[in-house]
Amino acid sequence: MDTTDNFSYLLPFIFFVFGCLSLAAGRWGGGAFARFWGLGFCASAAGFTVPILGRSVPPMWQALCADALFYVAFYAYGQALLTRFRLRAWRRPLAAFGVLAYAVLCYFVVIKGNLRGELATSDIGCAILLGIPLLMVARHVRRPIDKLLLLIVLAVVIETITRVAALLILTNGADYASLDTFFTSDYAFYTQVTASILGFLLALAVLASVAADVIEGHRHAAEHDPLTDLLNRRGFERALPMPDKAGFAAGTVIVCDIDHFKLVNDRFGHAAGDMVIARLAAALVEAYPAGALVTRLGGEEFAAFLPHAKPADATQFAEMARLAFEATDWRANHSIDQAITASFGVSATARSDHSVHDAVARADSCLYAAKSAGRNRVAVEGNLPTPFSGSPRIIISSSG
Secondary structure (H helix, E strand, O other): OOHHHHHHHHHHHHHHHHHHHHHHHHHHHHHHHHHHHHHHHHHHHHHHHHHHHOOOOOHHHHHHHHHHHHHHHHHHHHHHHHHHOOOOOOHHHHHHHHHHHHHHHHHHHHHHOOHHHHHHHHHHHHHHHHHHHHHHHHHHOOOHHHHHHHHHHHHHHHHHHHHHHHHHHHOEOOEHHHHHHHHOOHHHHHHHHHHHHHHHHHHHHHHHHHHHHHHHHHHHHHHEOOOOOOEOHHHHHHHOOOOEOOEOOOEEEEEEEEOOHHHHHHHHOHHHHHHHHHHHHHHHHHHOOOOOEEEEEEOOEEEEEEEOOOHHHHHHHHHHHHHHHHOOOOOOOOOOOOOOOEEEEEEEOOOOOOOHHHHHHHHHHHHHHHHHOOOOOEEEEOOOOOOOOOOOOEEEEOOO
């Protein structure tokens, strides 16, 4: 058995293993991105296997079957790229192109019996099925692992085009001897080696990208609240800036919760209560500035850290959220027939703070002052007010 035969057995094994791993990763959290790669790798493995297992099958049918599998593989690779960046517009046009290219290939195989034309059509079709998605997603790439993946995909496309050009330049369609010379040349051998290496690197890059997605998904689930998709306590603390030698980072903390929330649950049910919590979370995200770290502390209580924000600015953001939440018309889609409000406490961080929890504790004191002053208002760190039930929405309280 010569070296070329070794490659014929090695390639389907490599692609089959990576295909199975990608399909399994799709079930573990890799999603459609991993499943498309798995389908493509398995189709490639099957395409490489056809000449090995189908030796008793006429060469024409071997060629048609193998080329069909390779077209399926490269279409799946392209769809994996488009799926990753949520670009689905090219799915049908690329499928239609694949069918058309395969029809041309069948013409060279069945009608003309032209091996040179078949090989050139097969490789050009595969290059286009992968090259167009590559061009479509290139401007959307941000993460280093995605850049590496696209770099290897680009190398695969370039290698495929180069192989076609070499075939067309170094062979003559009317001279089968030139094809035999080409296929037994050192150039053809090194081309096969290069294709094998790129295929292996592509599979590794895909698995690395899928693994990064799975890890990121699990981390997101571990650090975010499932109801509101806000940071949970763990995610909040991980996202906070670390204290430096001068102390904790400058900024402002806002704490809030829903007024009389227990009555909401008791009267309208816990499903309605969850919906009210989700609405307040949305109001906070909409009102607070970009860069604010918003967390659901638990139950109906929320907190946010606004880096570098002054208390006066944070107070206005809190007031915007309060007004938006108060203005919610619950009757439109839900059976809640009363207004629901929230109270807010605002406190600036201090350089002497050991952690953000010191500022959260002061903001909590302001929140309780807002409750004592009649609820549905924003209380800012300052001097404790005398409890009252009047109409002011922004009051001043001490840090306590």
